[in-house]
Amino acid sequence: MTAQDYIAQEDRHGAHNYHPLPVVLAEGRGVYVYDVDGKQYFDFLSAYSAVNQGHCHPRIVGVMQKQSSKLTLTSRAFHNDQLGPYEEFLTDYFSFEKVLPMNTGAEAVETAIKLCRKWGYEVKGIPTDKARIIVCGQNFHGRTTTIISFSSDPNAKGNFGPYTPGFESIPYGDVDALRAALANDPATIAGVLVEPIQGEAGVFVPQDDYIPSIAAACREHNVLFIADEIQTGIGRTGALLRICGDCSCAGHCERQSTYTRPDILILGKALSGGTYPVSAVLADDAIMHVIKPGQHGSTFGGNPVACAVAREALEVVVDEKLTQNARQLGHLFRERMQELVDRHPDTLRLVRGKGLLNALVINDSEDSDTAWNLCMALAERGLLAKPTHGNIIRFAPPLVISEAELREACDIIAATVANLSVPTA
Numbered sequence: 414m415t416a417q418d419y420i421a422q423e424d425r426h427g428a429h430n431y432h433p434l435p436v437v438l439a440e441g442r443g444v445y446v447y448d449v450d451g452k453q454y455f456d457f458l459s460a461y462s463a464v465n466q467g468h469c470h471p472r473i474v475g476v477m478q479k480q481s482s483k484l485t486l487t488s489r490a491f492h493n494d495q496l497g498p499y500e501e502f503l504t505d506y507f508s509f510e511k512v513l514p515m516n517t518g519a520e521a522v523e524t525a526i527k528l529c530r531k532w533g534y535e536v537k538g539i540p541t542d543k544a545r546i547i548v549c550g551q552n553f554h555g556r557t558t559t560i561i562s563f564s565s566d567p568n569a570k571g572n573f574g575p576y577t578p579g580f581e582s583i584p585y586g587d588v589d590a591l592r593a594a595l596a597n598d599p600a601t602i603a604g605v606l607v608e609p610i611q612g613e614a615g616v617f618v619p620q621d622d623y624i625p626s627i628a629a630a631c632r633e634h635n636v637l638f639i640a641d642e643i644q645t646g647i648g649r650t651g652a653l654l655r656i657c658g659d660c661s662c663a664g665h666c667e668r669q670s671t672y673t674r675p676d677i678l679i680l681g682k683a684l685s686g687g688t689y690p691v692s693a694v695l696a697d698d699a700i701m702h703v704i705k706p707g708q709h710g711s712t713f714g715g716n717p718v719a720c721a722v723a724r725e726a727l728e729v730v731v732d733e734k735l736t737q738n739a740r741q742l743g744h745l746f747r748e749r750m751q752e753l754v755d756r757h758p759d760t761l762r763l764v765r766g767k768g769l770l771n772a773l774v775i776n777d778s779e780d781s782d783t784a785w786n787l788c789m790a791l792a793e794r795g796l797l798a799k800p801t802h803g804n805i806i807r808f809a810p811p812l813v814i815s816e817a818e819l820r821e822a823c824d825i826i827a828a829t830v831a832n833l834s835v836p837t838a
């Protein structure tokens with residue numbers, strides 16, 4: 414079958430709920446993926462930052478193979494010998510007392526919402542069904558009915574109603590708006606749910622004091638601060654978690670003061686290095702204890718393969734110093750892209766980001782197809798990236814990328830932009 418055959422087959426038999434670049438991938442290794450014709454590409458999407466540890470990391474794949482030939486699924490009706498060791502490892506790693514294991518990111522966000530609401534009623538004393546959760550405009554937290562109920566994206570939301578009530582949206586990055594929202598009947602507010610950097614929205618990086626300010630305001634009103642680090646977590650932004658600020662370990666180091674601890678931490682994506690759906694919700698006993706047996710769960714959540722894989726994936730992050738690499742190479746990437754922006758102000762507006770989660774904003778309108786065309790041209794030259802909105806391209810390579818590889822990728826981007834910028838008259 415040719416690439417065209419595979420694309421036509423998907424088109425005939427699959428729901429049209431995505432609009433992929435016309436590239437059919439068959440293999441991946443480290444920072445590279447290969448299409449069905451054997452063409453090599455730099456992967457600068459990393460499956461939306463799920464493949465931080467690089468494609469088919471041998472250690473993670475090795476553990477997955479070993480565990481999957483031993484025991485794959487017990488359900489939580491019984492114990493398994495991987496769950497306890499994983500839970501101890503994960504809670505130590507991120508300095509929380511408890512974890513609730515799930516599979517996908519959206520499920521973990523749902524779990525956090527349920528946990529937050531239940532805490533609101535049973536601990537804070539919010540009257541039945543009155544709990545409110547504050548969220549931000551342009552958020553992306555997943556695709557379930559409840560989560561899209563508080564999306565501001567008409568595509569994500571349109572005709573999927575009736576929507577789940579109990580959410581209030583404020584502008585992202587605006588501490589005053591948050592303080593005002595919290596001051597309005599704080600007795601019925603259970604939580605504030607935020608992405609420390611808005612990834613899907615186009616890599617919007619708030620002011621440095623935004624996250625600490627949210628945490629402080631939440632504490633003042635007895636409201637839970639819920640951090641969705643599904644995309645920003647696990648080394649991506651040059652810190653283990655984005656909420657660590659510029660520190661590379663999650664709270665248990667000498668620079669603890671820069672760490673803003675959320676009450677509920679949501680992880681997914683790179684928790685498995687992109688090999689398997691693994692997500693997690695972390696909180697301390699005082700919050701997690703509200704969920705009792707039978708009140709929440711998932712058949713696959715906490716399965717032995719997921720537990721084994723996630724542990725290895727997190728060990729790889731430490732052993733290969735991926736957060737440090739993301740931080741150092743992130744500076745280099747933005748430096749190179751800034752030179753490009755300066756050279757081609759007609760084509761490029763700006764570069765922004767943290768660590769290896771960056772975006773290039775194209776100097777065109779949001780409904781233009783310039784970013785798409787640029788991504789098509791990049792693919793031609795051997796680099797895969799995906800527009801997020803019509804004029805923003807996110808660049809997020811696997812964190813195992815070397816300096817030489819990053820420089821080569823920057824050269825590809827520079828050559829592509831230069832070519833695009835030449836008047837074709």
Ligand SMILES: *Cc1c(COP(=O)(O)O)cnc(C)c1O
Nearest residue numbers: 517518519553554555641643644
């Ligand atoms: C990807 C993502 C999700 C949803 O995760 P899925 O595994 O796709 O359900 C939620 N929040 C953020 C910030 C994400 O980037």
